[in-house]
Amino acid sequence: MTILVDMDDTIEQLLEAWVERCNSLYGRHASVLDVTDWNVAAAFPGLTREQVYGVIEEPGFWKGVLPKPGAAEALRSLAEKGHEIYIVTATEYKHLAEKMDEVLFRYFPFLKWEQVIVTRRKQMIRGDILIDDGPHNLLGGAYRKILFDAPHNRFFDAEGNGMIRVRNWQEAEQAVERIAAEEKRCGEEPFLVK
Numbered sequence: 359m360t361i362l363v364d365m366d367d368t369i370e371q372l373l374e375a376w377v378e379r380c381n382s383l384y385g386r387h388a389s390v391l392d393v394t395d396w397n398v399a400a401a402f403p404g405l406t407r408e409q410v411y412g413v414i415e416e417p418g419f420w421k422g423v424l425p426k427p428g429a430a431e432a433l434r435s436l437a438e439k440g441h442e443i444y445i446v447t448a449t450e451y452k453h454l455a456e457k458m459d460e461v462l463f464r465y466f467p468f469l470k471w472e473q474v475i476v477t478r479r480k481q482m483i484r485g486d487i488l489i490d491d492g493p494h495n496l497l498g499g500a501y502r503k504i505l506f507d508a509p510h511n512r513f514f515d516a517e518g519n520g521m522i523r524v525r526n527w528q529e530a531e532q533a534v535e536r537i538a539a540e541e542k543r544c545g546e547e548p549f550l551v552k
């Protein structure tokens with residue numbers, strides 16, 4: 359299968375580093391649990407959107423972004439099982455190089471630039487599955503949908519929207535395996551309606 363995988367807050371912990379940097383820069387005490395909205399600035403009342411979003415454009419910021427536990431192991435294991443992995447990210451062009459060097463190729467060295475697709479229109483990308491923490495990237499896509507749990511998507515009805523919610527990479531890998539088994543069964547039984 360072709361597995362599309364989001365980057366921010368799916369394979370790495372952008373939010374943790376972002377909230378920490380805003381706290382130290384602006385003397386705040388916010389937690390990632392306060393980010394219950396896709397707009398991160400909403401967790402920092404009194405700060406402008408530019409102040410909050412400017413943080414991730416600071417040179418060196420991405421050096422502090424760590425991978426999600428188990429993400430590298432799961433992606434490597436799925437690749438070894440013969441699945442094709444593509445990172446599909448809506449990354450801003452301004453910090454793209456730093457993010458690739460300091461996060462993707464540093465912690466996921468088995469992935470190559472050829473496996474990276476940069477777009478804000480993920481629904482235009484073809485693949486069997488998308489794993490993403492943004493419901494807006496999953497809705498309307500022609501892929502099977504795995505929603506990576508995050509404080510900002512906790513009130514979203516994943517199941518009601520045809521998505522599988524996973525809380526960590528162990529669950530994500532299991533969900534992929536379940537989908538792979540289903541697809542295999544459908545392929546073997548041509549009269550089975552999906």
Ligand SMILES: [Mg+2]
Pocket residue numbers: 364365366367368490491492
């Ligand atoms: Mg994301």
